[in-house]
Amino acid sequence: MADQPLTLAEATEKAKELRTQLNHYSHEYYVEDKPTVEDYVYDRLYKELLDIETNYPDLITADSPTQRVGGKILQGFEKVTHDIQMFSLNDGFSKEDIFDFDERVQKLAGKQVGYCCELKIDGLAISLKYENGKFVQGATRGDGTLGENITENLKTVKSIPLELKKPISVEVRGECYMPKQSFVNLNKEREEAGQDVFANPRNAAAGSLRQLDTRMVAKRNLNTFLYTVADFGPMTAQTQFDALNELSEIGLRTNPEKKLCATIEDVWAYIEEYHEKRTDLPYEIDGIVIKVNDFTIQDELGFTVKAPRWAIAISFRQKKLKRL
Numbered sequence: 355m356a357d358q359p360l361t362l363a364e365a366t367e368k369a370k371e372l373r374t375q376l377n378h379y380s381h382e383y384y385v386e387d388k389p390t391v392e393d394y395v396y397d398r399l400y401k402e403l404l405d406i407e408t409n410y411p412d413l414i415t416a417d418s419p420t421q422r423v424g425g426k427i428l429q430g431f432e433k434v435t436h437d438i439q440m441f442s443l444n445d446g447f448s449k450e451d452i453f454d455f456d457e458r459v460q461k462l463a464g465k466q467v468g469y470c471c472e473l474k475i476d477g478l479a480i481s482l483k484y485e486n487g488k489f490v491q492g493a494t495r496g497d498g499t500l501g502e503n504i505t506e507n508l509k510t511v512k513s514i515p516l517e518l519k520k521p522i523s524v525e526v527r528g529e530c531y532m533p534k535q536s537f538v539n540l541n542k543e544r545e546e547a548g549q550d551v552f553a554n555p556r557n558a559a560a561g562s563l564r565q566l567d568t569r570m571v572a573k574r575n576l577n578t579f580l581y582t583v584a585d586f587g588p589m590t591a592q593t594q595f596d597a598l599n600e601l602s603e604i605g606l607r608t609n610p611e612k613k614l615c616a617t618i619e620d621v622w623a624y625i626e627e628y629h630e631k632r633t634d635l636p637y638e639i640d641g642i643v644i645k646v647n648d649f650t651i652q653d654e655l656g657f658t659v660k661a662p663r664w665a666i667a668i669s670f671r672q673k674k675l676k677r678l
């Protein structure tokens with residue numbers, strides 16, 4: 355016999371249960387890349403929730419997985435002022451530049467310091483604001499002070515949680531990027547449709563986030579890695595390495611290839627390692643970012659107008675950098 359239609363009370367309870375289950379499975383799949391259920395299990399539960407929301411539209415919540423598909427046509431992007439400037443990075447082009455950086459840092463810090471090394475994801479820098487755990491604003495870097503409000507577009511990026519694992523208010527920053535395979539598939543589609551193709555995944559990600567039709571963005575399979583805590587709220591990390599782990603603990607996606615290096619020689623080994631490995635990665639990187647690990651020392655070193663003194667990027671895309 356066909357299921358009896360749910361009462362409002364039953365539907366409310368069931369929708370809440372389904373949202374929790376679906377958001378958990380989605381976190382495993384999109385944030386941890388470790389799904390524990392087959393797609394058909396997810397799809398069946400999703401359909402059940404969609405049916406309930408269709409019958410009881412008032413039960414639709416902002417963090418419902420059904421809201422990820424987009425459906426808004428924006429008129430444009432409002433401007434957003436970054437209370438905390440989004441800095442860029444000084445570039446290094448050779449082993450000598452990296453060792454000179456280490457010398458400067460040690461001189462300023464008055465001691466040998468440890469470094470947190472990260473892959474330099476080739477995407478678009480974004481800022482995410484959460485209030486009491488809820489995703490409230492997403493923005494582009496812009497010129498570092500003035501960016502664009504792309505909240506509605508970022509809501510369709512499945513690895514950006516609409517709700518954190520803890521009800522905290524923080525601002526975090528990272529990179530939004532298009533995986534290599536998605537880039538290949540997109541360009542194939544565009545070519546078949548007689549459209550211009552994108553030159554590289556970074557341009558494809560930027561072009562996708564500029565879409566005013568959020569349904570288009572939802573189809574572009576964008577992804578993220580977060581790497582900066584701008585407003586810590588109650589977060590307690592005292593080093594960059596711990597901050598990356600803390601970002602992951604509250605439900606944000608971070609890059610697993612990070613490494614804590616005690617000496618600049620270890621940093622150089624990491625750079626050479628990923629210069630080799632980069633073609634095997636499912637996303638593009640344009641270099642490595644080296645950061646003084648200890649936040650107290652970062653604060654001592656401070657910033658120039660554009661960039662921190664406690665970090666340097668070595669780019670793999672340098673004419674001069676024939677080989678490392």
Ligand SMILES: NC(=O)c1cnc(OC2CCCC2)nc1N
Nearest residue numbers: 441472473474475529581643665
């Ligand atoms: N593209 C990246 O993967 C990346 C970029 N920037 C930073 O750190 C900058 C941010 C502001 C000061 C240091 N880290 C990264 N991993």
